[in-house]
Amino acid sequence: MRVSLITLGCKVSQYDSAQLERMILGRGGEVVPPSPHSEAFLICGCAVTDKAVKEAKQVSRRLRRLNPRAPVILYGCIGELAHRSGEENAFPPRDKEGVLLKLGLKGKAEDALPSWHRTRGVVKVQDGCDRFCSFCIVPHLRGKSQSRKLEEVIKEVEELSRAGFKEVVLTGVHLSSYGKDLHESLDIFSLLEALEKIPGIERIRLSSMEPVDLDREKIIQLGRISKLCPHFHLPLQSGSDRILKSMNRGYTLYHYLSLVDACRSTWPDPAITTDIMVGFPGETEEDFQLTLKALETVGFARIHAFRYSPRPFTLAENFPDQVEDKVKKERMVRLRLLASKLSLAYQEKFLGKVLPVLLEELSSPNEGEGYTPNYIRVKVQSEEPLACNTIVPVRIYSITDICLGETI
Numbered sequence: 001m002r003v004s005l006i007t008l009g010c011k012v013s014q015y016d017s018a019q020l021e022r023m024i025l026g027r028g029g030e031v032v033p034p035s036p037h038s039e040a041f042l043i044c045g046c047a048v049t050d051k052a053v054k055e056a057k058q059v060s061r062r063l064r065r066l067n068p069r070a071p072v073i074l075y076g077c078i079g080e081l082a083h084r085s086g087e088e089n090a091f092p093p094r095d096k097e098g099v100l101l102k103l104g105l106k107g108k109a110e111d112a113l114p115s116w117h118r119t120r121g122v123v124k125v126q127d128g129c130d131r132f133c134s135f136c137i138v139p140h141l142r143g144k145s146q147s148r149k150l151e152e153v154i155k156e157v158e159e160l161s162r163a164g165f166k167e168v169v170l171t172g173v174h175l176s177s178y179g180k181d182l183h184e185s186l187d188i189f190s191l192l193e194a195l196e197k198i199p200g201i202e203r204i205r206l207s208s209m210e211p212v213d214l215d216r217e218k219i220i221q222l223g224r225i226s227k228l229c230p231h232f233h234l235p236l237q238s239g240s241d242r243i244l245k246s247m248n249r250g251y252t253l254y255h256y257l258s259l260v261d262a263c264r265s266t267w268p269d270p271a272i273t274t275d276i277m278v279g280f281p282g283e284t285e286e287d288f289q290l291t292l293k294a295l296e297t298v299g300f301a302r303i304h305a306f307r308y309s310p311r312p313f314t315l316a317e318n319f320p321d322q323v324e325d326k327v328k329k330e331r332m333v334r335l336r337l338l339a340s341k342l343s344l345a346y347q348e349k350f351l352g353k354v355l356p357v358l359l360e361e362l363s364s365p366n367e368g369e370g371y372t373p374n375y376i377r378v379k380v381q382s383e384e385p386l387a388c389n390t391i392v393p394v395r396i397y398s399i400t401d402i403c404l405g406e407t408i
Contacts, residue, residue, distance in 0.1 A: 001028075004034040004063070005020065006059060011171040012173055023105075024100070047311075073103070074089065080141040081312075121169070125147065142173055144181075147180070154194055170206055175209060178191055179191065195227075203358065203373060219266055230373055231270065232272055236274045236275065238283070246280070276335060278332050281316055283323055291335075295339070296342070299345065300339070302343055308328070351398075352395065356392070356393055366385060368388070378396065383407075
């Protein structure tokens with residue numbers, strides 16, 4: 001069975017897709033690029049926004065034209081949403097076995113370790129969410145929060161270490177809730193303490209942490225993990241307390257800013273990145289101005305901005321005062337201009353400084369690219385030959401779309 005696997009979406013989707021790839025290969029299937037010779041197309045996709053759903057549908061139509069005889073299978077959040085709409089060949093995130101059976105790949109189910117093609121291994125430690133933010137469809141598609149057993153995660157990271165990985169990225173739908181459903185004494189901090197002891201792993205990165213689960217003391221506790229990268233994705237969503245309350249986010253801007261202050265008191269110049277939603281129902285120009293002011297106050301290293309779109313099953317779908325699309329578009333333009341300015345300002349702090357870069361790919365024996373612990377992408381030049389999956393000290397000498405540096 002020649003299967004073409006297409007991945008759309010977040011790191012959770014990437015992990016699930018990579019796990020499916022290994023399971024397909026383990027049962028005698030073949031994973032190939034999309035072509036008229038593909039015997040099945042498998043889309044592992046996102047449904048968080050209306051834009052993501054439209055993208056998955058567009059990809060599906062292109063694949064059907066490529067080979068009308070091959071089934072198009074939807075999996076993940078997009079699979080659950082399609083399944084609820086009565087579509088065939090649609091499978092929810094926790095039904096990998098159903099996907100394999102649909103592909104005709106029978107055999108013993110495996111606890112598969114995904115294959116990562118670079119130097120950072122992504123490890124999903126948790127799935128689902130109990131928070132139910134008023135705009136978010138994910139808890140309705142992925143169900144209640146479920147954490148993986150500590151020993152399972154340790155085993156997977158140990159395998160990644162033996163395979164030569166230097167960095168692991170911990171991900172989940174609600175990562176900061178890890179362990180709460182397993183044991184009262186187990187949490188993300190005890191997980192990090194266990195993983196830090198694994199030889200060979202030099203960096204541990206968190207994909208995202210919810211502000212509602214953090215306080216100053218917990219930030220300080222994170223600071224005791226020596227291998228933890230000083231890069232924290234803390235979704236703000238809005239700088240207006242009124243909008244945050246309507247979103248059911250569970251925190252105020254004051255609380256959020258206290259977390260940022262704690263991070264900067266614990267690490268020198270950590271990268272604080274975030275998600276911002278534009279045009280949530282009821283968002284006025286004043287609310288949006290509060291968001292812009294908050295972004296400047298924090299000085300984010302990177303901002304992922306997206307427009308609100310009504311999602312089925314969510315409370316906000318039926319909220320009054322839906323914001324017009326033209327207003328959302330205009331606000332997005334303003335926000336992205338500010339985001340670019342802030343990102344450049346953050347990177348300029350490191351001009352002339354030496355940072356460790358984990359090389360991910362080489363364009364020539366003496367030139368490569370990689371990331372610093374605080375997630376700055378750097379193009380590296382060296383007089384000596386470079387090697388992938390090595391950490392080298394690099395002096396940053398230019399700030400452009402991608403930072404330029406030279407080894408010392």
